Amino acid sequence: MDNSSGLDWAHVCPALEHVNIRMANALLASGCGKHELTLVAVSKTFPAEAIRAAAACGQQHIGENYVQEARAKQEALKDLALFWHFIGPVQSNKTRELAEHFDWVHGVEREKIARRLSDQRPVALPPLNICLQVNVSGEASKSGVPPDELAALAASVAGLPNLKLRGLMTVPEAGSDPRPGFRQLRGLMEALNAQGYGLDTLSMGMSGDFETAIAEGATMVRIGSAIFGNRHYPV
Ligand SMILES: *Cc1c(COP(=O)(O)O)cnc(C)c1O
Numbered sequence: 272m273d274n275s276s277g278l279d280w281a282h283v284c285p286a287l288e289h290v291n292i293r294m295a296n297a298l299l300a301s302g303c304g305k306h307e308l309t310l311v312a313v314s315k316t317f318p319a320e321a322i323r324a325a326a327a328c329g330q331q332h333i334g335e336n337y338v339q340e341a342r343a344k345q346e347a348l349k350d351l352a353l354f355w356h357f358i359g360p361v362q363s364n365k366t367r368e369l370a371e372h373f374d375w376v377h378g379v380e381r382e383k384i385a386r387r388l389s390d391q392r393p394v395a396l397p398p399l400n401i402c403l404q405v406n407v408s409g410e411a412s413k414s415g416v417p418p419d420e421l422a423a424l425a426a427s428v429a430g431l432p433n434l435k436l437r438g439l440m441t442v443p444e445a446g447s448d449p450r451p452g453f454r455q456l457r458g459l460m461e462a463l464n465a466q467g468y469g470l471d472t473l474s475m476g477m478s479g480d481f482e483t484a485i486a487e488g489a490t491m492v493r494i495g496s497a498i499f500g501n502r503h504y505p506v
Contacts, residue, residue: 280324286498287312287330290481294492297485306490307471311356313495315340316502319347325498326351334358334377334493338365345372358440358493360414367391370433375400377440377474377493380416385428392433401428402440402474405459407452415441418459425463438472438490449480453487 291310298308313334314322322333322344331352335341336359345355356375361384369376370391379385379401392399403424406415416424421439429436441456443449453475460470476484476492484492496502 280321282500283321283324283498284328286500287325287328290494290497293482294485297482301486301488306488308485308489309491311358311474311491311493312498313358313477313493314344314499315359315495317499319344321499322348322353323351326353332356334495338368342368342372356493361388363387370399371396373399375402375437377402378404378414379428380404380406380414380424382424382427385424385431385434389431389433394433398433398435400437400472401434402438402472403428403436404440404442405456407441407455407459408444408447413442413444418455421459422463422466425468429468436468436470438470438474440474442477443475443480450483450487453484453489457488 294308294310309332311332311334312325312330315336332354334356341355354374355372356377357369357373358377361369361376361378363384366384366387370388371393376388376399380403385401388399403421404415405421406413406417425436428434439456439460441452443452456475457473460473464470472491473489474491474493476489478494478497481492481494
């Protein structure tokens with residue numbers, strides 16, 4: 272599919288339906304059919320009209336990676352009741368816009384960023400939902416908190432007044448088997464919950480690996496290309 276033609280988003284509803292069926296089947300096969308499973312439709316690089324097409328067939332959770340791009344779409348879609356998830360790397364000069372205009376931030380990996388988000392969250396809004404991004408593959412270049420620093424980060428984020436620590440997020444190393452990392456992320460969340468955190472969100476799984484993620488306990492999958500089509504630049 273080509274998103275430069277841009278005008279016809281008729282494929283979005285059938286693609287969403289297909290993804291939802293694959294998710295339901297993966298959840299059934301996982302044997303944990305009672306847990307919640309939320310689809311975040313990742314619309315980076317696609318225009319507001321593509322999101323509008325998804326919303327027209329019931330999609331409510333939208334994921335974006337770039338603040339300026341997301342803000343323009345939010346303005347264009349003000350008439351819709353959507354939940355906006357920021358899934359990209361968080362830069363400290365962007366925290367105010369995230370705190371003011373998003374419902375979820377998935378990529379939190381430093382206390383300083385979390386503190387800014389809490390300080391800048393408008394009091395009129397509910398607490399900002401937070402997932403801590405964990406670097407389960409241990410690559411030096413990748414983003415995410417190292418697993419051995421997670422407990423300290425969770426403790427400080429959980430204490431911030433205008434955030435709600437919901438769970439953990441990961442993006443597996445491209446080209447490797449994602450299953451061990453997904454399993455590790457789940458183990459890390461269970462370990463935190465054994466200390467009383469009450470986390471309910473494992474944000475893991477993308478177009479290429481969401482069924483594996485669901486088998487390993489994902490409660491939230493972030494899916495872009497399987498819904499909207501191929502992106503013109505890899506991000
Ligand atoms: C782009 C992106 C996705 C969606 O990727 P697809 O392979 O298109 O499904 C999910 N999570 C993050 C963090 C992303 O940047």
